[in-house]
Amino acid sequence: MTMLKLCLAAIVAMTGVESAMAQTEKKDTVDYSLNLKELEVKSTAARTKMRNGAMVTRIVGSPLESAGSVEDMLSRVPGMMRMGGQLQVIGKGSPIYYINGRKVQDMEELKRLRSRDIREVEVINSPGAAFDASVNAVVRIKTRRQQGEGLSGRLDVSDDQALKSGNNNLASTLNLNYRHEGLDFFGGATFQNDYLDGYRTILEQTTYGTGVTHRQTGDTQADEKFSRIHYNAGVNWQIDDDNFVGVKMERGKWLKNNFVFTMEEDILRNGVKEDYLKSVSDFDYKNPNTLQANAYYNGKIGKWGIDANVDYYSQCDKNDDNINEQALSGTRMVESMTENKSRLFAARLVADYPLWNGKLTLGGELTTVCRDNNYRISGVENISDRLSEVSEQNYAAFFEYGIMIPKAGMLTLGMRYEHVAFDFDDLSNPQQSVKRNHDDFFPSLSFGTRLGALQMQLSYGVKTTRPMYSQLRSEVYYISKYTLQTGNPLLKNEIRHSLDLSGRWKWLAFSANYMHIKDAIYDWTTPYDDNGVVMIGMVNFDSPIDVLSAFFIASHNVGVWTTSNTVGVQKQWLSFNLDDPREATGKRKVSYDKPMLIYNSDNAFRLKHDWQLELNSEFYSKAHYRNVRLLQAYWNLTAAVQKTFLKDRSLVVRLSCSDIFNTARHDALLDLGNYTLLQGDVFGGDRGNYSLHRVALSVRYAFNATKSKYKGKGAGQDVIKRL
Numbered sequence: 023m024t025m026l027k028l029c030l031a032a033i034v035a036m037t038g039v040e041s042a043m044a045q046t047e048k049k050d051t052v053d054y055s056l057n058l059k060e061l062e063v064k065s066t067a068a069r070t071k072m073r074n075g076a077m078v079t080r081i082v083g084s085p086l087e088s089a090g091s092v093e094d095m096l097s098r099v100p101g102m103m104r105m106g107g108q109l110q111v112i113g114k115g116s117p118i119y120y121i122n123g124r125k126v127q128d129m130e131e132l133k134r135l136r137s138r139d140i141r142e143v144e145v146i147n148s149p150g151a152a153f154d155a156s157v158n159a160v161v162r163i164k165t166r167r168q169q170g171e172g173l174s175g176r177l178d179v180s181d182d183q184a185l186k187s188g189n190n191n192l193a194s195t196l197n198l199n200y201r202h203e204g205l206d207f208f209g210g211a212t213f214q215n216d217y218l219d220g221y222r223t224i225l226e227q228t229t230y231g232t233g234v235t236h237r238q239t240g241d242t243q244a245d246e247k248f249s250r251i252h253y254n255a256g257v258n259w260q261i262d263d264d265n266f267v268g269v270k271m272e273r274g275k276w277l278k279n280n281f282v283f284t285m286e287e288d289i290l291r292n293g294v295k296e297d298y299l300k301s302v303s304d305f306d307y308k309n310p311n312t313l314q315a316n317a318y319y320n321g322k323i324g325k326w327g328i329d330a331n332v333d334y335y336s337q338c339d340k341n342d343d344n345i346n347e348q349a350l351s352g353t354r355m356v357e358s359m360t361e362n363k364s365r366l367f368a369a370r371l372v373a374d375y376p377l378w379n380g381k382l383t384l385g386g387e388l389t390t391v392c393r394d395n396n397y398r399i400s401g402v403e404n405i406s407d408r409l410s411e412v413s414e415q416n417y418a419a420f421f422e423y424g425i426m427i428p429k430a431g432m433l434t435l436g437m438r439y440e441h442v443a444f445d446f447d448d449l450s451n452p453q454q455s456v457k458r459n460h461d462d463f464f465p466s467l468s469f470g471t472r473l474g475a476l477q478m479q480l481s482y483g484v485k486t487t488r489p490m491y492s493q494l495r496s497e498v499y500y501i502s503k504y505t506l507q508t509g510n511p512l513l514k515n516e517i518r519h520s521l522d523l524s525g526r527w528k529w530l531a532f533s534a535n536y537m538h539i540k541d542a543i544y545d546w547t548t549p550y551d552d553n554g555v556v557m558i559g560m561v562n563f564d565s566p567i568d569v570l571s572a573f574f575i576a577s578h579n580v581g582v583w584t585t586s587n588t589v590g591v592q593k594q595w596l597s598f599n600l601d602d603p604r605e606a607t608g609k610r611k612v613s614y615d616k617p618m619l620i621y622n623s624d625n626a627f628r629l630k631h632d633w634q635l636e637l638n639s640e641f642y643s644k645a646h647y648r649n650v651r652l653l654q655a656y657w658n659l660t661a662a663v664q665k666t667f668l669k670d671r672s673l674v675v676r677l678s679c680s681d682i683f684n685t686a687r688h689d690a691l692l693d694l695g696n697y698t699l700l701q702g703d704v705f706g707g708d709r710g711n712y713s714l715h716r717v718a719l720s721v722r723y724a725f726n727a728t729k730s731k732y733k734g735k736g737a738g739q740d741v742i743k744r745l
Contacts, residue, residue, distance in 0.1 A: 508558070
């Protein structure tokens with residue numbers, strides 16, 4: 023009889039569990055851990071699958087849940103990796119991020135958000151027509167549903183110190199949220215203080231003329247002090263389970279921003295020293311402030327899903343540059359002032375509707391930009407003041423339809439149309455003004471299917487990269503006696519045709535991509551005169567670039583060990599016939615086609631008492647990237663230890679050391695025929711980062727874990743980035 027009672031009790035308990043799980047599933051798709059005295063049911067491995075063109079990884083209940091910050095977690099999510107210390111979607115570069123449908127503007131937010139708050143991550147390596155034509159990849163982050171009302175908050179403090187240079191980054195963030203029934207009032211502030219002292223690199227540039235060679239060889243030193251504060255506030259109203267409306271405002275203000283750049287070099291003419299130059303540029307940035315406001319509605323009207331956003335953005339910055347030059351011919355003082363004022367208005371409306379065995383998505387965007395630029399200079403001849411205005415209107419419309427074909431797979435096709443009216447008025451020299459209109463279509467097509475345990479998707483799309491507004495200027499900037507810089511109002515948009523094949527089988531994944539790039543945008547340096555002066559400008563490559571990449575990813579769990587390994591190759595085909603007076607024909611063919619071999623390994627060990635150890639590695643071989651030759655291999659070995667405190671795990675302390683052996687850098691050679699540039703200590707693909715050889719300590723504390731329900735996605739975000 024006792025045994026019968028126990029069996030009946032177990033049946034009742036299990037029935038209750040199934041009912042609870044069924045009710046939970048209706049509200050949320052998160053897998054939960056349930057404890058029934060002696061019985062525990064929980065997930066132990068990260069589950070990744072392909073869904074609607076995205077690689078979706080469930081985080082809650084997996085080892086990735088304890089990764090620390092979202093930034094640390096994303097580097098181990100299948101489909102993503104670090105490259106040069108930066109998060110990238112494999113084969114596609116840096117993505118744009120969404121958190122619960124809201125576009126991420128401040129990338130520091132990925133460091134502030136905790137991995138244990140994340141439900142799942144979607145990695146889209148072939149975005150369709152619903153995304154701006156300049157978007158190469160998208161990462162959607164969905165958080166766990168939080169319960170409770172009242173006041174909640176989070177405090178994050180971190181300190182990041184370089185080991186062999188005086189580069190220190192201190193940051194702190196406070197976020198608060200008050201919830202009452204359907205209303206959320208939220209706000210936060212971030213303070214950042216950076217200090218850079220005596221960071222040195224080598225620099226050698228050579229120009230070749232008829233019978234003469236000029237070489238500048240020496241080193242540079244960077245010193246910087248800046249601090250800024252960024253704060254936001256807003257309100258969100260959840261009208262019902264399907265309808266949300268809200269307003270959010272953000273303000274960024276620089277408290278201090280001073281940068282000193284010192285260049286010391288010898289100038290040689292045909293191997294004989296002709297001049298010596300020491301140039302000290304003191305940049306004082308004043309009022310580089312930003313203001314952004316967003317209002318949104320997200321909900322359902324009948325069977326229609328509606329997503330509407332309106333944005334306003336303004337930016338004002340002023341830079342005073344005082345240059346002190348010491349040369350054999352004497353001392354010269356050059357003073358310049360640059361002032362930019364930008365304003366943007368953007369609106370975006372997207373609607374979707376279930377149609378037949380699929381979903382139809384329709385939408386449109388409107389973006390208007392005005393930018394005023396004022397440049398004044400004194401102390402140097404042949405360079406004049408400039409006053410210019412830029413206005414641009416972008417009208418876009420798109421549709422996308424995805425349909426499930428029985429016994430075949432999911433077919434998705436889309437088309438995006440964009441009309442851009444660009445007007446550059448050079449008020450100082452009207453002859454250099456530019457007005458142009460262009461209309462572009464960006465098609466997309468994808469097909470996904472399943473063969474047993476194997477999931478695959480084939481995608482094709484056309485994308486673009488638009489010039490930054492600073493690259494469209496016409497004025498000449500004075501850098502030193504031997505170096506000038508300008509923009510190019512005639513720059514065309516870069517166009518990319520992309521073909522992608524991706525798949526997943528159990529814990530193995532693969533990704534292959536082919537891109538054909540026309541009118542690639544890049545900086546290009548040419549001799550300015552016969553005295554060794556060079557001009558740095560912007561051009562569209564007259565030769566197309568073909569790029570092929572292939573990657574294999576293995577992500578697996580073995581006991582307390584979670585590992586994610588990525589191995590791949592990336593190769594480009596690019597060649598130019600460039601001017602070179604050293605050749606009898608006056609021309610020289612320069613090729614950039616050396617492939618890059620890549621191997622990344624991320625490893626985490628979850629130990630007892632909420633300890634976690636990590637050992638991560640990034641390796642990239644010598645290679646060619648665009649028109650740059652990377653002359654040495656790059657290796658970044660990083661270790662971290664993390665401890666979680668308190669019963670609710672609300673306090674997290676993390677200590678990490680990156681680039682342990684100080685090998686995460688390249689020497690880079692730029693060969694443009696009659697001009698070459700050799701630069702040392704280049705990090706990743708960006709020739710402007712500082713040392714990764716550093717140690718970092720961070721502390722995160724959260725109380726009362728309610729979360730803001732703000733769902734505004736923002737409009738015109740690609741244009742804000744260009745500003």
